[in-house]
Amino acid sequence: MGEEKITAKKREQLKKTIARFSGQGEVIALLLAIQREEGFLSRSVLEQISEEKNIPLSELYGVATFYSQFSLHPRGKYVIRVCQGTACHVQGATKIAESLKQELGIGEGETTHDRMFTLEYVNCLGCCSLAPVLVVNDLGVQAKMTSAKVRKLVRELRRR
Amino acid sequence: MAGTKLKIKKVKVGLGTCGIAAGASQVYQELESLGKKEGFEVGKVGCLGLCYREPLINIEGSFGRVVLGDISPSELKGAWEDIKNGYFPEEKIIFDGQNYRDNFITRQKRIVLRNVGLIDPEDIEEYLACNGYKGLERVLTWEPEKVLTEVEKSGLRGRGGAGFPTGLKWKLTRAAPGDTKYIICNADEGDPGAFMDRSILEGDPHSVVEGMIIAGYAVGASEGYIYVRAEYPLAVKRIEKALKQAEKKGFLGENILGSKFSFKIKIKEGAGAFVCGEETALIASIEGKRGMPRLRPPFPANRGLWGKPTSINNVETFANIPWIILHGAEEFASIGTEDSKGTKVFALAGRVKKTGLVEVPMGTSLKEIIFDIGGGIKEDKKFKAVQIGGPSGGCLPDKLLETPVEYRALTETGAIMGSGGMIVLDETSCMVDLARYFLTFIQSESCGKCVPCRVGTKRMLEMLNRLTEGELSSEEIPKLEALAHVVRTASLCGLGQTAPNPVLTTLKYFFSEYDMHAKEKRCPAGVCTGLTTFVINEKVCTGCGICVKHCVVKAISGEKKKPHRIDVEKCVKCGLCLINCPFDAIYKV
Ligand SMILES: Cc1cc2nc3c(=O)[nH]c(=O)nc-3n(C[C@H](O)[C@H](O)[C@H](O)COP(=O)(O)O)c2cc1C
Ligand code: FES
Secondary structure: OOOOOOOOHHHHHHHHHHHHHHOOHHHHHHHHHHHHOOOOHHHHHHHHHHHHHHHOOOHHHHHHHHHHOOOOOOOOOOEEEEOHHHHHHHOOOOHHHHHHHHHHHHOOOEOOOOOOEEEEEOOOOOOOOOOEEEOOOOOOOOOOOOOOHHHHHHHHHHHO | OOOOOOOOOEEEEEEHHHHHOOHHHHHHHHHHHHHHHHOEEEEEOOOOOOOOOOOOOEEEEEOOEEEEEEOHHHHHHHHHHHHOOOOOHHHHHHEOOOOEOOOHOOOOOOOOOOOOOOOOOHHHHHHHHHHHHHHHHOOOOOOHHHHHHHHHHOOOOOOOOOEEEEEOOOOOOOOHHOOOEEEEEEEEOOOOOOOHHHHHHHOHHHHHHHHHHHHHHHOOOEEEEEEEEOOOOHHHHHHHHHHHHHHHHOOOEOHHHHHOOOOOEEEOOOOOOOHHHOHHHHHHHOOOOOOOOOOOOOOOOOOHHHHHHHHEHHHHHHHHHHHHHHHHHHHHOOOOOOOOOOOOEEEEEEEEEEEEEEEOOOOEEEEHHHHHHHEEEHHOEEEEEEEEOHOOOOEEEHHEEEHHHEEHHHHHHHOOOOOOEEEHHHEOHHHHHHHHHHHHHHHHHHHOOOOOHHHHHHHHHHHHHHHHHHOOOOOHHHHHHHHHHHHHHHHHHHHHHHHHHHHHHHHOHHHHHHHHHHOOOOOOOOHHHHHHHHHEEEOOOOOOHHHHHHOOOOOOOOOOOOOOOOOOOOOOOOOHHHHHOOOEEEEOO
């Protein structure tokens, strides 16, 4: 798990977020909210949740590792998620993924050293009619990708 | 209209996830600045389903409504003077005020999608103007039993895959002992290649909400959950809005419309796990646990969420309900076939010319959907197969194109109706690769609880991997088939039980491709990298030398500005040259 020192201020902030999810079965919603704030779930964050909610750390870890949305490691500023759904697969998604790997110099699930990019696979973004597609962070879906468009996109993001 | 100055009141842009991907936000911005100048309103609609013609705009005014497609911001600006004077660019007209000009839509029958793409999903008034919540109003004057009878009489079967009769499911839930009961809307839409539910939720969320409230009244539940997959942020946003508006109008909350019935709905976001579409796994996930399925019975109708009787239905199932209540069970039952009533929405994608949402009466043939509505295969290539039902479904060849879409006929082919994903494949797809693709998917999504699914699918995948590398002998293929039957019979939940379908159907209908991989060590479609060679098309190659720079094993040579060659002996098939060629001159055979 990613080890990040946690400051007192952050602790307070987390406490507030945790308090917002007090209902029955809210663990997943809580973890999603924290991941959205922090970018990933660090060990110290999970420990704090465990303490305050009185849920065994192992159980939290079980949930966090079950669902593909959660990451236990810091991720890049830009998380590029390339669709590997059926419609995309039959229209060249493998080639798009290979182009990204080459352009970024990382494999699936990895993050570049400068923490700019993380490359992830996703099963379907529901934009199958515009395949192959990918999405960067929560910005809109990029349609009808080609290797050339991938290179252009990565270069643009680098320059930002 | 042509020649007269139009009074344009409102222009609505198709702002579904797909529309936005196609550039609709820029069109929206352009329209906003035009609207400010000229005094018309700008609004949004969901996806009309003609995804291949996005971005789409609806122009409304005293003249009625006109829909245009393939709109880019710059073109829009240029054409606006003409449009204002009633001259619409011919080739962009989809709906001319009287008729749809595209048979992609004229051949459809829209019940579930009745409002999608036409009304503003974020404005409850527009839903109300289309008889919205009228079904609920009517139902509240009935006894709950009457609702159950009506839904049962309609013959509606669940649209989430298995096709269980909805009326019966509700009846069982109502009859189950206990005071606290739940309604769940399954909006997990995990099948890759399916986007019906997303489009419904983004385009007409109130129809689903109304369906759920009616269900709650019928089974005696006072609380409902919508479980939406995390990959659909826009759908979540639109449901949130819809719930707030419905509550404000008194359709949700305490004493709905002055009756004794109270009902509330909460949203639960998924976190990315295909198995959570399975009902017992979904329930575990709502409870905040790992989404592991459990053995049934007991069925959720008896022991569901937090151990209470629960009726869980798919998005599309719910969207049918208000229509059935308003038009009557008889009218619904008059559409479709003996076995399957009503319509079904399909997400048509893949190598077909027109991609998008297709809603047709049950019993329509696959051929009509793919060729008459979908316009046939892209680039006029040859049809090879249609994949329906996602990872639990199957691939059907051209000789089965006359198969009607209904639960029974599709199950007989070895595929399933599934939730509505329909991916068309042409000669560029390899069926062995596709079977391997689905097993890779299943392998990574198997929750690991039962052995046949966890280990069985892994062994199957290993065999298929070897086959695509040319390392599996034809004697081993029967082993693959035998294992598939074991996994199907012995798995705990629907995921494992249906996982072998893609393999079994491709074995059944495309055996010759398996045979070629095994015996001749050849991939006829040129997809399986292990069995293909990389070649440079000398007619297209300009000799730019980019591939030479990328080739790590120095297998490419040639004079500058002259066509290059790949040395097959040295080539390690990494594919870098193919990705990097700016002229697409490199291909696989
Ligand atoms: C592995 C698996 C995945 C499923 N995924 C979905 C899904 O994404 N959406 C859905 O509505 N039903 C899905 N189902 C079917 C549900 O278990 C359940 O049958 C359905 O939600 C019932 O609703 P219905 O009666 O309206 O069809 C899935 C089933 C299995 C076995
Ligand atoms: S398959 Fe890629 S968006 Fe659906």
